[in-house]
Amino acid sequence: MQGPLIDTLARQGVSRRTFLKYCATLASMMALPPAAGLAMAEAMAAARRPSVIWLPFQECTGCTESITRSHSPTLEGMIFDMISLDYQETLMAAAGHQAEEALHAAMKANHGKYLLIVDGSIPLGQDGAYSCIGGRSNLEILKEAAQGAAAIIAVGTCAAYGGIPKARPNPTGAVSVSDIVKDKPIVNIPGCPPVPVVMTGVLAHYLTFGSLPDLDDKGRPRAFFGETIHDRCYRRPFYDQGKFAKTFDDKGARRGWCLFELGCKGPVTHNACATAKWNGGTSWPVESGHGCLGCSEPDFWDAGDFYKALSMPAHPPTSVVAAPVAGATAGAAAGFANRAKKNAARKARQPITVADLEK
Amino acid sequence: MTLDVIPIHVVPRHAGAALPGEPGLSGNAPPLLRELAEQVRHLLETGEPSAIDLSALPLTPADLDWLREKLGSGEIAVTLQANGESTLDETACAGVWWVTHRNEQGAVASQFIEVAFVPELVKAHPADVAIGRERLEFMVSENH
Numbered sequence: 001m002q003g004p005l006i007d008t009l010a011r012q013g014v015s016r017r018t019f020l021k022y023c024a025t026l027a028s029m030m031a032l033p034p035a036a037g038l039a040m041a042e043a044m045a046a047a048r049r050p051s052v053i054w055l056p057f058q059e060c061t062g063c064t065e066s067i068t069r070s071h072s073p074t075l076e077g078m079i080f081d082m083i084s085l086d087y088q089e090t091l092m093a094a095a096g097h098q099a100e101e102a103l104h105a106a107m108k109a110n111h112g113k114y115l116l117i118v119d120g121s122i123p124l125g126q127d128g129a130y131s132c133i134g135g136r137s138n139l140e141i142l143k144e145a146a147q148g149a150a151a152i153i154a155v156g157t158c159a160a161y162g163g164i165p166k167a168r169p170n171p172t173g174a175v176s177v178s179d180i181v182k183d184k185p186i187v188n189i190p191g192c193p194p195v196p197v198v199m200t201g202v203l204a205h206y207l208t209f210g211s212l213p214d215l216d217d218k219g220r221p222r223a224f225f226g227e228t229i230h231d232r233c234y235r236r237p238f239y240d241q242g243k244f245a246k247t248f249d250d251k252g253a254r255r256g257w258c259l260f261e262l263g264c265k266g267p268v269t270h271n272a273c274a275t276a277k278w279n280g281g282t283s284w285p286v287e288s289g290h291g292c293l294g295c296s297e298p299d300f301w302d303a304g305d306f307y308k309a310l311s312m313p314a315h316p317p318t319s320v321v322a323a324p325v326a327g328a329t330a331g332a333a334a335g336f337a338n339r340a341k342k343n344a345a346r347k348a349r350q351p352i353t354v355a356d357l358e359k
Numbered sequence: 360m361t362l363d364v365i366p367i368h369v370v371p372r373h374a375g376a377a378l379p380g381e382p383g384l385s386g387n388a389p390p391l392l393r394e395l396a397e398q399v400r401h402l403l404e405t406g407e408p409s410a411i412d413l414s415a416l417p418l419t420p421a422d423l424d425w426l427r428e429k430l431g432s433g434e435i436a437v438t439l440q441a442n443g444e445s446t447l448d449e450t451a452c453a454g455v456w457w458v459t460h461r462n463e464q465g466a467v468a469s470q471f472i473e474v475a476f477v478p479e480l481v482k483a484h485p486a487d488v489a490i491g492r493e494r495l496e497f498m499v500s501e502n503h
């Protein structure tokens with residue numbers, strides 16, 4: 001293990017063992033085989049600092065809170081130091097014209113090479129007047145910044161898919177980054193907010209391999225979003241045994257049984273909460289007794305009641321040795337059925353009120 | 360409101376009483392013993408280490424306790440202080456190590472069962488040994 005990153009870390013008093021331990025944990029969270037930890041450590045030790053520009057649009061700063069506060073101060077924080085964060089409104093000391101100058105200086109100096117991180121959706125209504133920085137609309141700023149970017153990382157469900165601002169009736173005409181930018185590689189890191197280590201993990205992947213990670217059909221890195229919450233849930237065995245909590249205070253809930261019937265969206269939600277957990281690895285929604293809301297999926301706010309169980313498959317798979325072609329057809333049929341159900345759910349959707357939550 | 364109003368009661372588990380089929384046990388832990396036996400065979404035949412990533416498997420906390428108890432404790436327990444405490448404990452089966460990485464807040468960050476003669480993390484890196492040698496040589500020169 002030799003190179004610029006490990007040397008910088010060594011100067012900060014971070015030992016090789018600390019780094020190796022970090023990489024082992026990171027590999028585990030990225031669902032890589034245990035042996036990959038060592039390979040990652042070797043490659044990442046030699047990484048160089050890329051310039052990063054972070055633009056906040058129509059957002060709540062929850063994503064920034066997540067990446068900075070919940071895991072600090074840990075090695076993730078130091079890895080974050082290992083990039084050159086040239087513009088981040090919440091974290092930077094500069095303000096006003098100074099800040100805008102810093103942005104333009106960074107964009108000019110690293111044209112074609114910087115990583116652009118975006119959090120928040122982009123409002124198109126009223127010519128973008130709903131969200132402006134320095135008198136310019138988010139749309140205008142995004143288009144300008146995207147031009148010189150090597151790649152764009154859309155952080156949070158708002159930037160990735162429009163998120164809560166885009167939820168019906170979408171008063172500001174909010175759209176996602178990929179709705180506007182079509183000619184640059186875009187990595188979506190959804191979540192409301194995203195798991196901190198997933199954000200730093202994608203940066204780590206960029207540092208490690210010098211490229212962007214493999215993406216799924218929704219533009220998410222497969223390493224973190226390849227499996228559903230349900231597949232990696234420690235309560236999954238109870239689902240398989242048919243043991244469900246029926247209310248939030250029954251025997252099943254006390255015994256930690258599956259929360260499927262209480263509306264858990266784990267089976268249709270791709271995210272890393274079950275393995276990466278939250279608040280420095282303390283716990284995560286299902287572990288604290290509440291089902292998954294599905295916040296890392298497009299349109300999660302409009303996808304039906306948070307407390308209604310997902311529909312059961314009409315014809316549960318009976319045999320796992322079915323021919324692959326038949327399997328694919330059945331899968332597609334189930335897909336159509338689910339889409340129909342989702343549309344029905346969307347139509348029947350009632351806004352959740354405080355009274356509903358207290359029922 | 361007093362505490363007994365809350366209908367949750369802590370039931371202490373007796374040592375050795377945890378068997379598959381009891382509350383909290385999923386039955387997913389026992390097959391891991393078979394996988395470990397295979398990995399130990401592989402280690403003996405080829406010398407190649409391997410590992411099982413416990414956080415990647417659907418295991419309940421009770422499953423982990425059951426597995427830990429089953430594997431027992433061996434002669435060596437290594438504690439590593441690096442960005443939080445890590446423990447690398449040999450189990451009663453030599454060559455099988457229970458590795459727990461904790462973060463600075465003490466929460467478990469990742470957990471593995473490693474099958475190796477010595478876990479990679481325990482070995483000193485040549486670059487660190489070289490720094491150690493420099494320090495020793497400095498101490499020697501200082502005393503002259």
